[in-house]
Amino acid sequence: MERIYLDNNATTLADPKVKAAMEPYLCDRYGNPNSLHSFGTEVHPDLRTAMNRLYRGLNADDEDDILVTSCATESNNTVLKGVFFDLLRGGEKDHIITTSVEHPCVANTCRFLAGQGVKLTVLPVDKDACVSADAVREALTDRTALVSVMWANNETGVLFPVAEIARLCRERGVLFHTDAVQAIGKVPVDLRAVPVDFLSLSAHKFHGPKGVGALFVRRGLKLSPLLHGGEQMGGRRAGTLNVAGIVGMGLAMELAVDHLAFEDTEVRRLRDRLEDALLRIGDVLVVGRRELRVPNTVFISVRGVEGEALLWDLNKAGIAASTGSACASESLEANPVLKAIGAGPELAHTGIRLSLSRFTTEAEIDFTTKTFTEAVARLRAISASY
């Protein structure tokens, strides 16, 4: 059976070009770049190329630091715990602001820090599943150390006003961090235009490999490392460099940036085509205004149809999507994003996320529309609440 992958916010296919670029670094050029001999030094030019691609992709300044990490979870932990050690633990500041729809790697780390005595403000989202800069402004105090607001939300695809929030934080002398995992490769991320202090990303979300990510640190900023050890990454992040991963992430970044226009036109066109078709089913609700979302995501709730059941039918037809339904989680906990946007029990149990990539085809979208429509008809016929 031909399968269709519409779960690109969870992870993506590594671009075949990325795979080809990484292969030599496993069996052939396997040296440790920190070694003095030729096995180590021969990989330096390629590492430099990869790092240049990362800097260019984010439009970072040479004086800024882009630390390679293992994933965005590590990057986010590094920022939050680093700021805790640098500013909060000693009592210089006492406050962190974040949102109610952050990924667990931010939300749970913030909760952990709150357990260490940090005051935490968790901003709710509005009916568009968004947070305004004004809400951040009102929450700021003289003792705020850090504001952490994601660039785009993983479930809904909703874009947050990070440029405005970053400028606000800059004016007020407060550090600003953004988890940009869902933004890279979907919308332009220009760090000369947007004055963030810290930014996290993960390669596997933009057709790079799993197990490698990055943390952007604005020039001159102090940040205690999460991983202490050797002198890799200038002593800011210890651990033998993941050469194949770095090479793969560098190329994936370059390809992602090269495809931004394609993402904004072609991927958006297919997403809109899918969304329009699903809206025609009737009694459905799409979360977040279209113009406020990244071009690849649609989060839709279908009245009377439980999410896991719909996902099951889609999967049977070879279509991969994702659901926020509590019934599909290990803990039976309702999806935090759905709870945060004030979704009633109905929505909290019916949400399905479809996320496209630059590899998605029109035929796939049309097949998905047909399958989705049939599955809804079948499940609504069984449903006791429709």
Place this chain on the structure above:
Amino acid sequence: MPKEELIGGALWDQYSRKVAERMDNPKNRGELTEEDAQRLGGKLVVADHGAESCGDAVRLFWVVDPAGVILAARFKSFGCGTAIASSDMMSDLCVGRTVDQAAKITNIDVEAALRDTKDVPAVPPQKMHCSVMAYDVIKKAVARYKGVDLSALETEVIVCECGRVSLGTIVDAIRLNDLKTVEDITHYTKAGAFCKSCIAPGGHEKREHYLVDILRDTRAAMEKERAPQGPQGFAALTPVARIKELERVLDEHVRPMLASDGGGLELVDVREKDGAFEVFIRYRGACMGCPSAGHGTLMGIETALREALDPKIVVIPS
């Protein structure tokens, strides 16, 4: 923890083939009408049940003949795949049974019927919760058929609905096995092993009884029963009961301390003399010949027994 838990995400891997088949093609889905009832020669019974925390809703239709036998059963369900599969199996189990027999069908029977092999669960632990809805709606149908209140059918207090473990079972397990943690309760009774709502407030759904409270209250009651009622308490005990109490306090407070130094002690006798209690002990292991055994250690033992049982206890090594 099991390797599977380290990998995670194996929800669907753990559904039985029967669950999958019934999710794909629930043969009892749909409705029964008054016309169906007339045609079959029975009475139509319709019952609704909604599980708010799940957002789930199920409607059960029965046609029951004058002798009380269920001739046909259908369901409609807003719920996840396992809720649909459970409702479908539950409908099968109703047909051919009397209403009284159906009233005894539990979610555990439904889950057992959905197994491919006898000792492999049909669904992962947290999804047992989805089968509870099938049980609840049967109860509602029985109440509707008999024209009685639902509470008239409740014969016991169920704490863990997924595993159908009653309050009585849990309290007995705590008392008989001297259980001290919630994990112990789960290990002995299976309560709390499924959706975990009944362990403590704040879980998937709100419950009337929580294991943490039951454990705390039962332990408190046990302590109270065990503790002597002041000095008169120990004095009022029979000689055998006194020895039991002394052994208990020695086990809890003294022997672990001695054992950590490689020593031990034996309780030899207890005698009443001039209003005091002489407790004769014999040291064992490293305590024998230890200089402290006649001084510091001895005083420690005496203090422990006096505080726990009676201030007039005198400990005499022999």
